[in-house]
Amino acid sequence: MSGAMELKRFLAHALEMEEEAMNRYRELAEALREHNNLLVADFFEAMAGESAKHLEEVKSFPIAGDLPVFDPWDYDWPADAPESTSYEAVHYRMDLRRALELALENEREAQAFYAQYAESTTDLETARLASSYAAEEADHARRLEERLKHLPPTSPSQFEDDDPAHIPE
């Protein structure tokens, strides 16, 4: 694969990853807001904003011609895009600490993906760009780690509900 093609292939992956992360955070924010977990909803909304900024950065990279288009299952990740929170990892009673932990996992996965791409590509320009994206994700992760230090531990009764979903039948 030529250097230009390799770079385009990488950008297509970065674009999909950042867009999927942004959309997923927005969906989760809406779901949590619907269930009146406003603290977590606001956090996910803010993370969607971060992903949107990164998405714009990827989109603005100057490159001639169109990027390749892949079917969702043909990207270089097994199940879901690396920076996307699993739909199934959240809970309507989750606290902010848990939300930050999930976001931290996402940033680390994204960093690992970009770092691995930088290591495996034979194109120097692609390697340079992938390394810089990996560094940005690492920085995001560090900021989340710092914020986590100031949060109280998760309460053992986090998922206890004063108005439980199960009702007497």
Add this chain to the structure above:
Amino acid sequence: MMSAPLKARDYKSGVKPIWCPGCGHYSVLNAVTKAMAALALSRDDTVLVSGIGCSSRLPAYAESYGFHGVHGRGLAVAQGLKVARPDLTVIALGGDGDGFSIGGNHFLHACRRNVDITYIAMDNEVYGMTKGQASPTTAIDWEHSKLTPHGPGVRPFKPAAVALAAGAPWIARAYSGNPNQMARLISEAVSHSGFSFLHVLSQCITFCPEQTDWKTVVHEREAAPLTDAGEAAARFFGESGFETGLLYQNPRASWPPQRQREPASLADIAGRLRV
């Protein structure tokens, strides 16, 4: 001027889902819209049909035609629509209660009849919308409902085995924790000519929190799909139910036969009704 290809988000409607956070159905919606985008389906020529239940809300969240029907009758509506309008892409969706209990008979005959539609059964082993009662696929000893405090006490329904016995020519299983595999399977199901049945393990975190463990047992089938019904029957009766992928494929002519597909004119119909 050619319009830009639609993306998955273009197939989502402005109606926001009200499923519980953590529900697997979000993932199914994501996979359905990704498959629609990958197949470049026309939003004007695609119809999502459902019954009643949490999962059956999905057509409202998609930007296409939709019909949120009567409990258990999504398949009846979907087949009628496809026979009347064979030019449309018809996808029926519903849950385990809707599809295997209230609509169980329609499920059997949809498998047998083999109309060219796709059926996505979103199975969370519970009636979620009515606050967590045992469904046809609930484990025999599931004790989380006050209605069945000692478990339902009856063996769970095996969707793949029943579909096979009733004649379904295309049977696959997906998991909500793997939305991209699910999108691929939906895409293949829609492309299959005839009835395609996709059984989706879609967790209900609210009433069955133990289902978060599914991710540790779900595994993807590596071998090619089975083509022999006898072999598939032995497999489906003995399996754990956590193998995903295309499990069985044995195409046969769909219904109605070609000779019955010509649209009748009003004069033809009037002639037939004349005594």
